[in-house]
Amino acid sequence: MRGIWFLTTLSFGLVAAEDGLNAWLRYARLPDNIIRQAEIPSNIVSLNSTETSPVYVAGLELQKGINGALGKTLDVTHKSNKRSSIVVGTVDAFTAAGGKTNAPELEEDGFWLDTKGKTVQILGQNERGALYGAFEYLSMLAQGNFTKVAYATNPSASIRWVNQWDNMDGTIERGYAGLSIFFKNNTTIANTTRVAEYARLLASIRINGIVANNVNANPITLSDENMAGLGKIADAMRPWGVRLGLSLNFASPQTLGGLSTFDPLDKSVITWWNDQTAKLYKHIPDMAGYLVKANSEGQPGPLTYNRTLAEGANLFAKAIKPYGGIVMFRAFVYDYQNLNESNWKDDRANAAVDHFRHLDDEFDDNIVVQVKYGPIDFQAREPASPLFAHLRNTASAIELQVTQEYLGQQCHLAYLAPLWKTILDFDLRVDGEKSVIGEDVLSGKRFNKTLSGYAAVVNVGQNTTWLGTHLAMSNLYAYGRIAWDPTVDEVVILQDWTRLTYGLNRKVLDTITDMSMQSWEAYENYTGNLGVQTLTDITYNHYGPNPQSMDNNPWGQWTRADSDSIGMDRTVWNGTGFSGQYPSEVAAQFESIETTPDDLLLWFHHVPYTHILKSGKTVIQHFYDAHYDGAETAASFPKKWTSLKGLIDKQRFEEMLFRLEYQAGHAIVWRDSIVQFYNNVSGIPDAAGRVGHHPWRVEAEDMTLHGYRVTGVNPFQAASGFQIVQTTDNSTAASVQTKLDYPSGRYDLAVAYYDLYEGEAKYELFLNDRSLGSWVGDLEHKLGYTLTRGIDGHSATRVTFKDVRIRKGDVVRIETLPNGRETAPLDYIAVLPAGIVD
Incomplete structure (x- = not known):
């Protein structure tokens, strides 16, 4: 419900520095003139006195939130009274205590919120729903919204889970925020404080389940010691x-x-899993279920014994059904060892439908097939998975990714709700009828299912920001909101999150909205567009640019780029046949170049670089323009964020500014790598004359070198001019210098270098003999990205010194001291006038 936001004429005091631990549950004190407009009952009635009850903790949360936001201390009792109260509990408990309500019949986890009378009613269909209602009410109050409302809300789907990819040793696969809050040294952690704090965050966005360990599971998770530890984790999250x-x-x-076997039809195997399940439920009586990744990327599975995937999934379904559990069975099944790019028909995108389309009637009724949103792997843009159209009798859930594996690994701002909406709003047109994925399919309405929903890979860690950076938390918040209601507007979600996280200042709200809503498109633009996928290093760490790795590999994420053309032909008439996996109306759209939208052209079609898009540009010129546009957008983020200085607490302001400045530099690394690569491959020049032309740069190999040598890099496009310099050994001080031949004026000086793992080289920049500043190659300690030992697109970065007065003929010098594996590699110095992004 929307209210009146008091944002424009207020004076806001600054809060103390914040570390991000409270995320959007800060309950920051509102300005006095807003507080005076609040009409809050005098006490809180929590209709359950059991301390582990969600209703009990809802009462305490209401007390905490109201005290924080409004400065009012309300007593919490557990029996209804005739005073003006905030009552939280189930509908049944409320009516049993003599209460009267206009609440309609609610679905599981749904709630009723009524603030119109003297008593505020927060009533859930169950206790979890009552807790969700308490968080909804607190969200309104924390945003200064005192609108009188009376409404019911129910979840779009029953399954709203997160998947953590935490390993038993305490590391996290695709985790960019420190070590696990669940596991350490192959056992569970003893202190569950952070676990409970995480559960609180999840409850506030109406997440009702979590799988804490990696889908690439370690069998040791099922040891007796770890089962007991998992029970304690469940205890911490249950309230x-x-x-x-x-x-x-x-x-x-x-x-x-x-x-001797793990054959799913072997009696000893069936008995073993039945016994393990029984032991687990003794420790975790309300365990939600199992998640299984089988026969994918080297993981074992039923295909090993020529059993079907359904037979493998049913093994677990039968073991867990007596306890009310479900099995989430991942559709991410493909054989990366036998894909051959030279075979025009081979296509990893076909795998999910090929494996599951004939099994729709064979899965037990407590199995949910968990389907990645696109057919490949969390790319910046993919078409919706056609598998959703084939699972008419089998329950399904969509798998999204909050952790930014292919999307900048939390080092790049990328608000992902707009990306998810492209999938959730897509109409599959099954049998020619409306079949919108979010509204119709995942809700269960289209195929009359009661079991369906959402799972998201989240991967929080021990970092106080949870995900490694403050603004990335908008994605976790948005996921919860969208899983509850996939029709909610992504801007509304973002602005609610911003007010809760950063306060009510209009400039803060507008700036974060502006940056965030540009961020996904910008990232897509400077990484890979037109449906070509994110042109990262597919064979390594999925972070920096490496377009040449996208082909000639067994992983199936190909572009099939050559000197004349690019794109995967996925048509039925001439290609891999993938387009034919969609229902007929959608298949016909993607089969034709004329009706395929440009943003998915290279996903479905192999075309010449000179192919004319609907925009009127050629494919190659679009590539050039988009990459320059995307980098320019990223370059605007630090300036926009800087405009908020004094409006955001110092700690979060400075930590986020550091990452936005890093992103601005790395976006240029991405831009240059991609445009240089395709310029080299195609031989087609940039009509705007930008590619390979950098009048504001001085290449390191053209400077006077002391203790340095010139080398190439691999991949070649990861360096400006295809060459760099690095020290001749790893222990002696070195330097480079050059005379600047630019008109006198004020410039930004940017130094492009490479920051490798296992070394912390030291750098200092001088103008003539005056030090402009120093830095250390220590990003491995400041950023959470996947580390690299190579001089490549992952380690390439920049540091910028702003507003430096330069006279023509001045000498710039960089003095360095290598360390460990880091030979103080340098690429160039950019001397940038105002408004130039290079």
Whole structure:
């Protein structure tokens, strides 16, 4: 519900520095003139006195939130009274205590919020729903919204889970925010404080389940010691209504249980899994279920024994059904060892439908097939997975990714709700009828299902920001909101999150909205567009640019780029046949170049670089322009954020500014790598004359070198001019210098260098003999990205010294001291006039 936001004429005091731990649950004190408009009952009635009850913690949360936002201390009692109260509990508990309500019949986890009378009613269909209602009410108050409302809301789907990819040793696969809050040294952690704090965050966005361990599961998770530890984790999350699930390794009966087989039809295997399930439920009586990744990327599974995927999934479904559990079975199944790019028909995108389309009637009714939103792997843009149209009888859930694996690994701002909406709003037109993925399919309405929903890879860590950077938390918040209601507007979500996280100042709200809503498109532009996928290093760490790695690999994420053309032909008539996996109306659209939207052209069609897009540009010129546009947008982010100085607490302001400045530099690394590569491959010049033309740069190899040598890099496009300099050894001080031949004036000086893992080289920049500043190659400690030892697009970065007065003929010098594996590599110095992005 929307209210009147008091944003324009207020004077806001600054809060103390914040570390991000409270995320959007800060309950920051509102300005006095807003507080005076609040009409709050005099006490809180929580209709359950059991301390582990979601209703009990809802009462305490209401007390905490109202005290924080409004400065009012309300007592919490557990029996209804005749005073003006905030009552929180289930509908049944409220009516049993003599209360009267206009609440309609609610669905599971739904709630009723009524603030119109003297008593505020927060009533859930169950206790979890009541807790969700309490958070809804607090969200309104924390945003200064005192509108009188009376409404019910129900979830769009029953499954709203997060998947953590935490390893038992405490590391996190694709985690960019420190070590696990769940595991350490192959066992569970003893202190569950952060676990409970995480559950609180999840409950506030109505997430009702979590799988804490990696889908690439370690069998040791099922040891007796770890089962007991998992029980304690579940205990910490239970008061917040978050149920614990578990990823399983299919081969555990053999590798952990000592059996000679893990054949899902073998009686000893069936008995073993039944016994393990019974033991788990003794420790976790309300365990949500299992998550299984089988026969994908080297993981064991039923295909090993020529059993079907359904037979493998049903093994777990039967074991867990007596306890009310479900099995989330991932559709991410493909054989990366036998894909051959030279075979025009081979296509990893076909795998999910090929594996599952004939099994729709064979899965037990407590199995949910968990389908990635696109057919490949969390790319910046993909078409919606056609598998959703084939699972008419089998429950399905969509898999999204909050952790930014291919999308800048939390080092790049990328608000992902607009990306997710392209999938959720897509109409599959099954049998020619409306079949919108979010509204119709995942809700269960289209195929009359009661079991369906959402799962998101989240990967929070021990970093106080949870995800490694403050603005990335908008994605976790947005995921919860969208899983509850996929029709909600992404801007509304973002602005609610911003007010809760940064306060009510209009300039802060507008600036974060502006940056965030540009961020996904900008990232797509400077990484890979037209549906070509994110042109990262597919064979390594999925972070920096490496377009040449996208082809000639067994992983199936190909562009099929050559000197004349680019794109995957996925048509039925001439290509891999993928377009034919969609229902007929959608298949016909994607089969034709004329009706395929430009933003997915190279996903479905192989075309010449000179192909004319609907925009009137050629494919190659669009590539050039988009990459320059995207980098320019990223370059605007630090300036926009800087305009908020004094309006955001110092700690979060400075930490976010550092990452935005890093992103601005790395976006240029991306831009240059991609345009240089395709310029080299195609031989077609940039009509604007930008590619390979950098009048504001001085290449390091053209400077006077002391203790440095000139080398190439691999991949070649990861360096401006295809060459760099690095020190001749790893222990002696070195330097480069050059005389500047630019008109006198004020410039920004940017130094492009490479920051490698296992070394912290030191750098200092001088203008004539005056030091402009120094820095250390220590990004491995400041950023959470996947580390690299190579001089490449992952390690390439820039540092910028702003507004430096330069006279023609001045000498710039960089003095360095290599360290460890880091030979103080340098690429160039850019001398940038105002408004130039290079």
